[in-house]
Amino acid sequence: xxxxxxERLDDPLAPAREATAEMLNNRHPNFSLPQPFYNDERLFRxxxxxxxEKEWLxxxxxxxxxxxxxxxxxxxxxxxxxxxxxxxxxxHAFHNVCRHRGSRLCVHDKGKVAxxxxxxxxxxxxxxxxxxFAGTDMGSDFDLSQYGLKPVNVRTGGGYIxxxxxxxxxxxxELLESxxxxxxxxxxxxxxxxxxxxxxxxxxxxxxxxxxxxxxxxNGAHPELLNxxxxxxxxxxxxxxxxxxxxxERKQNEWQTMGVPWELKRIGRRNRLTRTPxxxxxxxxxxxxxxxxxxxxxxxxxxxxxVLRILxxxxxxxxxxxxxxxxxxxxxxxxxxxxxxxxxxVHKDAVEGVDYDPEQMRRVWDATNDQxxxxxxxxxxxxxxxxxxxxxxxxxxxFGVIDFVKWYSERMLDNLGGAPxxxx
Ligand code: 3BY
Ligand code: FES
Ligand code: FE
Numbered sequence: 001x002x003x004x005x006x007e008r009l010d011d012p013l014a015p016a017r018e019a020t021a022e023m024l025n026n027r028h029p030n031f032s033l034p035q036p037f038y039n040d041e042r043l044f045r046x047x048x049x050x051x052x053e054k055e056w057l058x059x060x061x062x063x064x065x066x067x068x069x070x071x072x073x074x075x076x077x078x079x080x081x082x083x084x085x086x087x088x089x090x091x092h093a094f095h096n097v098c099r100h101r102g103s104r105l106c107v108h109d110k111g112k113v114a115x116x117x118x119x120x121x122x123x124x125x126x127x128x129x130x131x132x133f134a135g136t137d138m139g140s141d142f143d144l145s146q147y148g149l150k151p152v153n154v155r156t157g158g159g160y161i162x163x164x165x166x167x168x169x170x171x172x173x174e175l176l177e178s179x180x181x182x183x184x185x186x187x188x189x190x191x192x193x194x195x196x197x198x199x200x201x202x203x204x205x206x207x208x209x210x211x212x213x214x215x216x217x218x219n220g221a222h223p224e225l226l227n228x229x230x231x232x233x234x235x236x237x238x239x240x241x242x243x244x245x246x247x248x249e250r251k252q253n254e255w256q257t258m259g260v261p262w263e264l265k266r267i268g269r270r271n272r273l274t275r276t277p278x279x280x281x282x283x284x285x286x287x288x289x290x291x292x293x294x295x296x297x298x299x300x301x302x303x304x305x306x307v308l309r310i311l312x313x314x315x316x317x318x319x320x321x322x323x324x325x326x327x328x329x330x331x332x333x334x335x336x337x338x339x340x341x342x343x344x345x346v347h348k349d350a351v352e353g354v355d356y357d358p359e360q361m362r363r364v365w366d367a368t369n370d371q372x373x374x375x376x377x378x379x380x381x382x383x384x385x386x387x388x389x390x391x392x393x394x395x396x397x398x399f400g401v402i403d404f405v406k407w408y409s410e411r412m413l414d415n416l417g418g419a420p421x422x423x424x
Pocket of ligand 2: 098099100101102103118119120121122123
């Protein structure tokens, strides 16, 4: 049997991989994707293997693991991951899988430990992943050094933690440098999470991202958010009116004088960073547009800084205002199930009940998230119909969606091509 057909036997997904590449190569660039991309089990597994197990993912914030022994866990497809602060302040990421018989090691979302101890038979690992102790019964020639935790690539910038499960991840330096630059004054190492929400949406992860990449739906869906958000995506938005452009120019001059970064920066299609004005007279994404925390983030000089928007494909978008930030993370659970995590972040010295009320701070995005959840779920239900066929995106209103789907298609085709098990 030639190696090609052996590969096919070994990999039950091989025909689906070929079909995926073919559909992407033949897709209409400005149309939504064919149905299987949104609801097929095999396509979902390919998404996890080729996107979520290969691309850099936003995992969490450095301020969530402030001291040595602080850890957080997450799941990338079927891969439990633990991120832990080491003895010298360094950030480690590991597969959260014991090297004894494979039990999940850390079972809590967050916590603090002196060592990583497996709950099953108490194999004990140093915070840097070395196996320190494996009971007394492993035999005299047992070599602890062969059973350290498996590392996961991890990089940090501007207080953001990114992980990649790839053997050879792509370069991410430009993003990390940009985050250091744009978030310098936010001092995210000295921030804290004031509130968190975790929503499981009955929709494919791409529908969650597509929905986020346009504000075509904002007028009809988001009354609370539109108390402060301008529906223009950035200063290059094709819909921008002369009045909006004038406001942008006036605000950019103010930000320039204050030394606050505002430039529009793109890194390929994967990342975009830009500061845009909020509605005139508002400074924060709250019900009344006023600041939600009396204490500003980091060393920011003013509450009135519009909103710094940071996009990281495939799984994060972010809004930084003068007083607080809202950070979003998307993780796929199943073909039609997605975890959306939202964190509201304030200065670490801001005092709950004195400087901010978390209930008041989270109101706008709790409402917005719920509205977006419904939209994504209804989109999913319609797409599941035999009547669904890819439909056209508007170039003026949905350019962000076009960009996302282009990024996805390019990365998918590239990663499929590089995968050893592919028989294209
Ligand atoms: O700013 C956001 O997070 C996006 C833009 C449009 C819809 N959504 C609220
Ligand atoms: Fe972890 Fe046995 S599986 S100690
Ligand atoms: Fe929305």
